[in-house]
Amino acid sequence: MGYLLDNGQVQAGSRFEALGELFDASTxxxxxxxxxxxxxxxxxxxxxxxxxxxxxxxRVGPGGRVIATDVDTSWLGASGAVLEVRRHDVGTEPPPAEGLDLVHARLVLTHVPARDRALATMVAALRPGGWLVVEDADPALQPLLCPEDRGPAEQLANRLRRGFRTLMAGRDADLALGRTLPRRLREHGLVDVAADAFFPIAGPACTALEIATVEQIRGRLVDGGVATDDDVDRHLDNLRAGRLPDLATSPMVTAWGRRAR
Known part of the structure; x- marks a missing residue:
């Protein structure tokens, strides 16, 4: 059925900007x-x-190498002296290189049905002693967009978030993946495995992410009977008017492990 939040929609750029503002510092x-x-x-x-x-x-400088891959590279631009941009499906294709010092994936495995194959591909790309860092949300740990469910605006927001999660689950997304990452890394032979979680609440980037996401999936929310057009308009108006200042993201679990020497 494909990825619910695909890169081909114009709102993807706004989502990437918001995700970067929210999570790059932690990454x-x-x-x-x-x-x-x-x-x-x-x-x-x-x-x-x-x-x-x-x-x-x-960070790697002119003597380093960065390969950036995606199934849709529309937002990645052109390759450069250090950066190589390549179309690649980690769930179905072999790694684009081997002997790497680092492999990093953020908000990827949740949406890849062949998750164990994807992880095996990432591990295969590492040199002995190289690090794999996987970051994924765990919406099931904290399912509410508005943790303080105080009134109609918050209740509508949380209803739409439940609908979004239902749509994601219908496309084979694993909404409880984050908590399983340490175990999965150990099962793929990595050592020195550890993990933590980051959970942003409130701020302009949370609002921007929600607006871009709802705009991107609006048609599917309405077609799926989750909400009416009026519901979506009212939610977007609440967001833009600042009536929902304390939005929460799903907890982002970061797990890391090293390929044995």
Missing amino acids: FRHLDALGVGPGASCWEVGAGGRSVPDGLVE
Whole structure:
């Protein structure tokens, strides 16, 4: 059935910007702690937009290598001296390179039905001692868009979020994947596995992400009987008028592990 939030829609760019603002600092806190720096070779899986690839290019410098892949590279632009942009499906194709220092994927595995095959492909791309870092949301851990369900605006927001989760589940998305990442990394032979979670609440980027997401899936919400056009209009108006200032994202679980030497 395909990815519900595909890159071909105009709202994808706004979503990538909001996701970068929300999660890039946490992502690079982890990557910097693992020593990603000058001369490193990296694969950014399912990159979507440019924020993580560009951050990796800054860190690896002219002596490094960054491969950014996605099934749709529309938002990635052209390759450069350090950055190689390539169309690639991690669930069905072999790795684009081997012997890499780092493989990183954010918000990818949830949407890949062949998750174990995708993980095996990522592990196969690593050199001995190389690091795999996988980040994925776990909506089932915290399913509410508005954790403080105070009135009609919050109740409508949470109803639409439940509908969104139903649509995702109908497309084979795993809404409880995040919590399984440490186990999955160990099962694929990685060592020194650890994990933590990041859970943004409130702020302009949360609002921007929700607006872009709802606009992108509006037709599916209405066609699926989740909401009426009036419901969606009212929710978007509440967002733009600042009536829902304390939106929450799903917890983002980050797990990392090293390929045994």
